[in-house]
Every structure is written in C-alpha cells, then in structure tokens.
Amino acid sequence: MSIISDNIKFFRKQLGLTQEQLANRVSIKRSLLGAYEEGRAEPGLETLILFARLFNVSVDVLISESITDSGSLKQVLNKDVEGNKLRVLSITVDAEDREHIQLVPQKAAAGYLNGYSDPEYVADLPKFYLPIFAQQGSYRAFEIKGDSMLPMPSGSIVIGQYVDNWKSIKDNQLYVVVTSHEGIVYKRVLNHVVKSNSLHLISDNTVYDPYDVPVDDVMEVWEAKAYISTEFPKPKY
Numbered sequence: 001m002s003i004i005s006d007n008i009k010f011f012r013k014q015l016g017l018t019q020e021q022l023a024n025r026v027s028i029k030r031s032l033l034g035a036y037e038e039g040r041a042e043p044g045l046e047t048l049i050l051f052a053r054l055f056n057v058s059v060d061v062l063i064s065e066s067i068t069d070s071g072s073l074k075q076v077l078n079k080d081v082e083g084n085k086l087r088v089l090s091i092t093v094d095a096e097d098r099e100h101i102q103l104v105p106q107k108a109a110a111g112y113l114n115g116y117s118d119p120e121y122v123a124d125l126p127k128f129y130l131p132i133f134a135q136q137g138s139y140r141a142f143e144i145k146g147d148s149m150l151p152m153p154s155g156s157i158v159i160g161q162y163v164d165n166w167k168s169i170k171d172n173q174l175y176v177v178v179t180s181h182e183g184i185v186y187k188r189v190l191n192h193v194v195k196s197n198s199l200h201l202i203s204d205n206t207v208y209d210p211y212d213v214p215v216d217d218v219m220e221v222w223e224a225k226a227y228i229s230t231e232f233p234k235p236k237y
Contacts, residue, residue, distance in 0.1 A: 002039050002042065003063065003064065003065070003066050004036070004042055004043070004048075004062065004063050005036055005037050005038065005039040005042075006066060007062050007063075007065075007066070008033075008036055008037055008043075008051060008062075009037040011051075011054075011055040011057075012037075013091065013099065013138070014089050014091075014138065014162075014164065015054075015055075015164075016136065016137035016138065019033050019034055019037070022054075025050075025054055026047060026050040026051060026054065027050075028047065045059075048062060048063065089138055089162055089164075089220075090116070090118065090119045090121075090122040090123075091122070091138055092119075092122065092123050092127060094129065098129060099138055099139070100127035100128065100129060101127065101128050101129065101130060101133070101139045101140060101141050101159060102122055102125040102126070102127050102140050102141065103125055103126040103127065103128065103140075103141040103142075103143070103157065104125060104140065104141065104142045104143065104184065105126070105143045106143045106144075106145045108125065109142075109143075109183060109184050110183070112178070112184065113178070113180065113183065113184075113219070116178060116219060116220060128141075130159075132226075133159075133161075133225070136161070137161045137162060138161070138162040139159055139160065139161055139162070139222075139225070140159070140160055140162065140176075140222055141157050141158065141159045141160075141228075142157065142158050142160065142176050142184055142186070142222070143155065143156075143157050144156050144157070144158050144186045147205055148186075148187075148203040148204075148205050148207075148208045149186050149187070149203060149204045149205060150204060150205045151204070152186075152204070152227065152229075153229055153231045155229070155230070156227050156228065156229040156231075157227060157228040157229070158174075158176055158186055158224050158226075158227045159224070159225055159226040159227065159228070160175065160176045160222025160223055160224050160225060161222060161223045161225050162220070162221075162222055163175070163221040163222065163223050166191075166193050166199075166215065166218070166221055167191070167193050167194065169189055169191040169193070169199070169221065169223075170189075170191070170223075171189070171190050171191055172188055172189075172190065172202075173188065173189060173223065173224075174186065174187070174188055174189075174223075174224035175187065175188075175189045175221055175222060175223055175224060176221070176222040176224065177189065177199065177201065177213065177218060177220075177221055177222075178218070178219040178220040178221070178222075179213055179217045179218055179219060180217050180219060181213075181217050182213065182217075185201060186224070187201035187202055187203060188201070188202040188203075188204065189201060189202070190202065192212070193215060196212070197214060197215050197216075198212045198213060198214045198215060199212070199213050199215065199218065199221075200212050201213055
C-alpha cells in the first residue's frame with residue numbers, strides 16, 4: 001500500500017462514499033478505483049487533481065502526507081472553520097473494514113477536547129457497531145450529563161453522525177457540538193454560520209438561556225441520530 005492509496009481510501013470513508021460512488025464522482029471505473037486503493041495502480045495527474053478537488057486538499061498533501069498519521073491529521077484538520085472544506089476525522093474499523101462507533105464517556109470528555117484528532121487516543125475509546133448505521137457516514141457516541149436537555153435523562157448516550165459541512169446544519173435540529181471553551185454540549189442549533197459566523201445553541205430545558213458559539217471555537221459537530229438510555233419513556237394519561 002502506498003501513501004496515495006491509503007489517503008484515497010481514508011478520504012472516501014470520511015465522505016461516506018462507496019467505491020462505486022467515488023468512482024462515479026471522478027468518472028473512472030470502480031475496478032480502477034479499487035486498484036488505486038489497493039496500491040496495484042496509481043492515478044495520473046488529471047485524476048489526482050480531481051481527487052484533490054473533491055477532498056479539498058492539495059495534490060501535494062494527497063501524494064506525500066500520510067493522512068492517517070497523527071502529525072498529518074493535525075496539519076489538515078480545520079483548514080476552513082466554516083465547514084467548506086473537509087476536516088480529517090480519526091476513525092477505527094473492524095476486521096471487515098466496518099467503522100466502529102467510538103464512545104466518549106463523560107469521564108473522557110475533557111480529554112477528548114485534546115485527543116479528538118489523535119488516532120491513538122480515538123482508538124483507545126470504547127467502541128461498538130450498530131448495523132442500522134452501516135454505510136451511512138461516520139458516527140460517534142457521547143454520554144450526556146446534566147439537566148439542560150430534559151426530558152432527555154442525564155447519563156443518556158447520544159449517537160451522532162459526523163457533519164463535515166457546518167453550513168448544512170439544519171435549524172432546530174439536535175446536535176452534539178464539540179467546542180474548545182464549552183466542551184461537549186448537546187443542544188438544538190440555529191445555523192448562523194453565514195449570517196454571523198456562529199452557531200446559536202438552545203437547551204430544551206427553558207431554565208437555561210440560549211447562547212452563541214463562534215465557529216472559531218467549534219471543533220466538531222455531530223447530528224443526533226439515536227440515543228441509548230436506561231430510563232424508558234413514561235406514558236401520557
């Protein structure tokens with residue numbers, strides 16, 4: 001395997017694309033893309049330029065930097081804080097090349113702020129797999145503490161799908177937002193990226209006031225897709 005083949009495969013997974021889908025994007029056969037990813041062939045310059053444009057990195061980075069190395073991850077990460085460009089996400093896979101869902105327990109939340117882009121740190125987090133999320137992007141699970149999102153009980157685990165373009169955040173939807181100052185928060189979001197270069201975060205518990213977070217403070221955004229709780233919903237009579 002070469003640096004190029006590893007990087008093409010890595011970025012394809014970050015975009016949540018199958019080999020067939022990526023091959024269609026750059027107008028090549030799926031079998032040829034497979035050869036690129038397996039290191040049996042190398043793309044020509046024109047194809048490399050198409051890959052680089054799609055991945056929002058330079059050709060130089062694509063062919064010379066091992067993106068799965070922690071040093072290169074830090075260099076490529078957050079090139080555009082508004083979400084116009086792809087952020088590199090550290091992931092792990094099982095023996096069948098299926099992405100794990102890494103769990104960030106509350107006790108690891110502070111460490112995650114420093115280690116979220118470090119493959120070794122992410123690899124040490126608890127991990128599991130859910131078939132319902134197969135081939136639909138990258139997911140991470142976060143343990144939520146506190147009462148700001150009642151009736152969601154404290155201690156619930158929220159599973160979120162990685163959002164690589166923050167301009168696509170949908171108003172009034174639930175997200176896990178990883179920030180350098182507020183830490184990991186689970187909130188409803190109003191997308192003010194274009195208007196004021198910020199996200200407006202709202203608690204479901206109205207005791208807590210909404211507040212703005214500048215995108216410069218945002219590290220990751222995960223759209224809530226499911227949750228796990230030991231408390232069952234109570235019937236309404």
